[in-house]
Amino acid sequence: MYGRMNNNIYILLFCIVFLISIITFTTIRIITDKEREFKKLPNLKAWKYISILIIVAITSFYGVEIYKSATNYGGKLAWFIERLKNERSVKFEHNNIYEFGVEGIFEDINKEHPLPKKLYMASDFDLTFNSDGIITAFDTFVYGKNAHGKEETYLIAYDKKKSQDITIIRNGYANPDYDDDKLVEPLIKTVNAIPVKQTVSKWNESKYGLVYYGKRNWGYNTEGIININEDGKEHNLEKSTSEIIGYTVSIFVPGKEKEVVPARYNLIGDPNWSKANTNPNQKSSKEKQQDLTNSKEQFYLSKEVGYKLNITDKALGSTFYSLSKTIDGGKTWEVINNDPFNGTIGSASGITFLNDKLGFLVAVRPSGTEGELYRTDDGGISFKKVNYTPREVKLDSGQSISPFDSPGMPYEKDGVFNMLVGQGSDGDYNGNSSALYQSKDKGETWEYVKEVKSS
Incomplete structure (x- = not known):
């Protein structure tokens, strides 16, 4: 943070010019009037002490700042130490x-x-x-x-x-x-069963992609769906009389997903890995939720309108995202925001939209100890960080702390917005309780209400 050239170039240039000036001036004085200069040296004792004090002050200041930059992901040094x-x-x-x-x-x-x-x-x-x-x-x-x-x-x-x-x-x-829907084992076993070379050979491209999101619900859409057993025997689905749910491994041509339908493989054999309802008119509440596929990185406002955070980069436990929107139930997606978290370091821990304009995102720091809330009122085109006054509590020792630093997803009740702010992964105050905040202006400002015990 404090060692980067572009931050300190002017200070550095000034110091260089100043140092050269002092050396030049001193050299000239010594050469032109050597005897008189040495006689005056005892009188420079005060300047010597002043110089020492200046050096100590500058060193102390920048020493503290460098220390800060080396902790809590505060600067480049912190990232180097973390690596x-x-x-x-x-x-x-x-x-x-x-x-x-x-x-x-x-x-x-x-x-x-x-x-x-x-x-x-x-x-x-x-x-x-x-x-x-x-x-x-x-x-x-x-x-x-x-x-x-x-x-x-x-x-x-x-x-x-x-x-x-x-x-x-x-x-x-x-x-x-x-969540067992995010198991890695089905990925390994499914890819072992897929004839990958045979699958991509029909596309005749130079580069291919493979993606796995875990268990997915495809509804009654059979496009590209291929059931496969562990022996590699394939079963293409022309028509589905029940929902298609499985751990899907998709193979595709990057950049041509719309032109070339991806091959979406579901490994069958284990009843827990590939499921379907025999009666499409009878769905459990859990299965209805799966239709929407809401998660910490995806939210459906309706069956047609949804929002999804796409990973664009990763570094040292941090993930960077873009935000996409669909208006046709997930068939097509359009990126509407290339950086919804405005460069925040960490990862997404929640997304929700209350209508087609108002929505919230939550990001959590790499350490998991704290998070930040972001709000949009233009349908996700832009987001602003939401600030709220931290709630201070006093310990028995008399020390004051602010334990509540991990906001949850806001929700509306009786015209009032509510938000529980937790303690993050390091929370141990009062049984890891949370602070309830409320907003009367649709989440722009928040006021502390009370402390809520964890259930």
Whole structure:
């Protein structure tokens, strides 16, 4: 933060000019009148002490600022330290998807960094590969509990253009919910069953993509859907008499998704992985919710209108997004905001729209200890950070703290907007209670109401 050239170039130039001037002036004085100069040296004792005080003051000030920039993701030094602590590299040997599927990726990682046996995705799995099967890039964010029951997270990324190694960043914040709809195992088994080379050969392109979001509900849309068993036997669906629900692995041509229908594979055999209702007119409440596929990164205002946060970049546990909108039930999406969080470092933990104009987003910091609320009143075209006065509480020791720093999704009740602000992953005050805030101006300003105990 304080070491960057563009921040301090004018100060640096001034110091250089000042230093050269002093050296020049002093040299001239010594040369022209050496005897008189040395006689005056004892009189410079006061200036010596003043100089020492100036040096100590400047050093102390910038020392404190540099320390701040090295903690809590405050500057470039903090990111360097974070990389040093948590970033690791793994040699990528099983890099041909035709031969090793995606299982080879996890096999290479497990050699040096054993992963939890049961892995969940905090973000989708994206991968690209060439026509010869060589994997060119992939990224995902996974988490799980190790043999000792401790939670572990792994941001996994690879870009052939930048390195021949897989990059792993540990100890990020994944906002874990251990939802079985986000299991990694179906991805590995499904790709093992798919004849990937045969699938892409009919498209005759130089580059292909693979994406996995976990379990998905396709409704009665059979376009591109292929049921496949573990032996690789395919069952194309021409017509569906029930909803199609499964862990779907899609293979596609990047940039031509509208022209070339992706091949969407569902592995059948395990009843928990691929389900369908026998009576399409009878749906449980859970299945109705799946129709909307609302999540922390996607929200449907109606069956036709929906909003989705798309991952555009990742770095050190942080995720950057664009915001898309659909008006045809998810068949087509249009990006309406390239940076809805305005450069915020962290990841999305919630999205909601109360009408076609008013909506909210919540981002959580990489540490998971605090979050920020964003509001739009133009349908997502722009967002502004929402500020609210932190609620201070006094501990028995007399110390004052502000434990409530992780806002939840606002909701409307009787014309009043409500929001619970929690304590984040480090919360331990009063049983991890929350603070209730209310707004009477549709979420522009918020007032503290009361403390709410966790149920």
